[in-house]
Amino acid sequence: MAKVKINDVEIEVAPGTNMIDAAQQAGVEIPHYCYHPHLSIAGNCRMCTVETETPRGPVLEIACNMQARDGLAIRTDGDRVKQVRKSVMEFLLVNHPLDCPICDQSGECRLQDYYMDHARHDSRGVEAKVSKHKRQDIGEQILLDAERCVQCSRCVRFGDEVTHTGELRLMNRGDHTEIGMFPGERLNHDYQGNLADICPVGALTAKDFRFERRVWYLKETDGVCTGCSTGCNISVCHQEGEVFRYLPRRNDEVNKSWMCDPGRLRHHEVGGLERLLKARVNGQPGDGVAAAAASIKAVGAPKVALVLGTRASNEANWALAQLGKALGARLYWVAGNDAGAIEKSDGFLMDADKNPNTLGCRLLAEQSGAGDAEALKAALPELAVVLALEDDLVTRLGQAIPGLVALAAKESPTTKAAAVVIPVAHPVEMDCTYTNKQGRVQRNRRATNPLGDAAPAYAVVDRLAAALGKSLGTQMPVVTFLALSRAVPRMNGLDYKSLGPGGKLLAPAPAAALGGEAK
Template sequence: MPKIIIDAVEYEVEAGQNLIQAAASVGITIPHYCYHPGLSVSGNCRMCLVEVKGPRGVMAQIACSTPATEGLEVMVNTDTVKKMRQGVMEFLLLNHPIDCPICDQAGECGLQDYYMDYGLYTNRSTVPKVKKNKVVDVGPLVMLDQERCILCSRCVRFCDEVTHSNELVIAGRGEKCRIQTFPGKQLDNPYSANVVDICPVGALTSKDFRFKKRVWFLSTAKSVCTGCSKGCNIYLDHEKGQVYRYRPRHNAAVNDYWICDEGRLSYKVLNENCLQEALIHGEAHPYSTVLERAQAAIAHTLEKHGKVAIGALASPHASLEDNFVLQDLLGQVLGPDQVWGPAHQELGSSDDFLRQADKTPNRAGLAFLGISTDPEATQKQLANPELKLLIILENNCEEAAFDQLLQTHRPTLIYLGSKQNRLAQKADYTLPITNHAEQYGSYVNSEQRLQKVYRALLPSGDAQPGWQALLSLLKPQLKATPSYSDVEDVWGQLREKIPALKGLSFYELPEDGLSLLPTETEVLVAEEVGNV
């Protein structure tokens, strides 16, 4: 690892980094606009100018294109460096509109932040500002303000290098330069809204989020997108029980710095049709009443028809913890063969980047628990006329599959879900449970990576975490009641089920997740055992 000197202090940094990355790794911020770690280096904003000692003395260099090599000596906070940054800021602000009070980027704007550190605070210009188009509709999700643009070229490089869709270009010369789409094209690729995230100023804004909420009012939680099986890492921004947006959270092993537009907008389902009350045949009743009647229905079915008359559907939408508790508790009551996977597949559009055809976030989690994910096998179980009572956990199968089930025969339905959907209305007994934004939990993505989500919102109405509602529902039938009081207690049992979790608590799960794939050593051992 090379050793470099920054402001007379020696640091050891990783090989292959540029100066911005190396400085950041030791807690030193070098200001920049055009540089982004997920894109190529363009070096056009000049904000990252530093002084570097070399054979010919001290020279000004841009940090983004200067590799951190052994013995490099850099000054990042001298008076000369600060003066250079002030000059860059003055140039950028020369024609920049004073839109801060109405700009959506206010509060998370690089231009605002660096002005407070390096701004000249006095305008020396005596000529009128150059006017450009203020409202340019460049695509279904993105609005462009050409006057606010500082021509960092991040958005252009994103469309060229990441999506390879090449919609954006810098046109014009000199002060007339502007970002625009190519004639006849729109910014409409499946990842278009990422240009809003990487824009350092308020030039590119989200049509969905524009003018909705000042960012300083929002609270942020780390979470995972549940729109498909990829499990992209996100920041969930919310206030007063309402989610306002998803933003991508860096995870090099999953989604890098990006998320798709479909997943980005999937936050809306968290604000719609939340199930807050317990129901009997679609009508609201006190939670305790519904729980008692559902428990009585289970007891009656067991007494009259035996264990084979009761089954349960695990859910690829529910967390690993919820599905594990369903499997664990019903295994104690009925045996291991009465918990089945989803009765259908939820498929949609996909590509070779992030979007997955499987639109469920935890199908791989069911497989790790040993629950079948074969829809045909589940459909055969549902068609069995001996099935008298069915417990359904967080399931979106509301139309054809259950209509067919109800036409064949009519078991008693106990539904635990977070949405006021058709299944909640059709079920005999419905208990509200929390969604992924209202609880601590984990999901296994399509690449067998276990990732955790943090609770961002308080539960809606009477909703409880799925594992807690299941424990209450099945408690009368259990010989010994598990001591599940929080997600960590559930993990105490999960660790016995999944060897990769041994010695690891929920809160110790790495922020970038944990791969559940066998290591090379484990594969070799398994092969040797197989050859014996």
């Protein structure tokens, strides 16, 4: 470990740590525009200038281009540093338009924050500001306003280093420098939304979120993207029960700071037209849980199949497995993708398996001896009731299923074919965990209240068990997860607290490794 001194406070960090991160660990914030932990160092904004102790006395250097080493001492609160920051801010703001009232970035804009923290100068400009191209439509997801740009080149480096497409370039010279693309070119990748995230100012803004809501109204809740088995960590931005956007949440082990556009746009399904809000019995509104319980009672447990869901949380799967055990019903699990899933895989964040919890489901299926899709297909003629937990079984099996009871958050061919449909909560509406393709158990937190009559799947299963005269005690996610982690050897020792913001890997498999984990 390297001992570095930041403002006379000595801390130990790993050698080679960037000094902006090291300062952060010491509780000192170094303002910066161009530095990004997951991009290369450009060092062109000069905002992170600090003083280093050298034999020649204190010298001004940029902190982002400085790696921690033993004996390194920096100072971030000297008068010279303050003067530099002030000058940099004044310089950056010379041509910056006063667009704050209409700019979506305001509220989370580095220029606004740093002006208030470090500059507070009056404008000395007498010449007219340089006008550049505004409101340029450069891609599916992104609008570019060149006037607002501070030429930090984060977006250029993102294109070069992350997506390897390199569309955006800095053009022209001097104060006419602006971000742009070659004529006729458009952004053409699935990670455009990240450009709006990394842009420290309002130059690149997201079309999807444009003018939707001021960011200072939004509350952010930690969640997990349920778009594919990668399980990108996200922040759910919501206000008064309405979800407005997903932002990637930094997790260096899973998604770094990025997420894909299809995942980002999934917030529309929370309150979308496809959302299931009311229970249906044979196409009519009714008490779904009572109807499901009645049909299970009528046919008897041996003719009932409970199908664990790859889209459902660990808690819901555990609840259903417990119900199957209590009833003596058959358990199955079916891999595959639902209707309408874009089975795109790019080897980066987007995975071909579009289910967030395939691994968790499979783990529980193996634990409880559930049969797979083939077994289910073979057993179908003997079955009178098949309960599908959030998965689109009709599409996955490719055939009609008798006595289908569907627990689902949104409409699918399965819910359309089902005799009984029970609405369950969307992931942003419940506390639960998902196990991604790495075997990482990640926590997803409740951001909003369930819409309509929906309730978390584990609570719905609990209610169904109660209607069948069984007590599962799975309505509380914390308790359910504890029971689950105690019962499943590879999850032993995990609880909600120890999962932390970044999640925990499953313990390695004792004998044969699971196939999906090998990737």
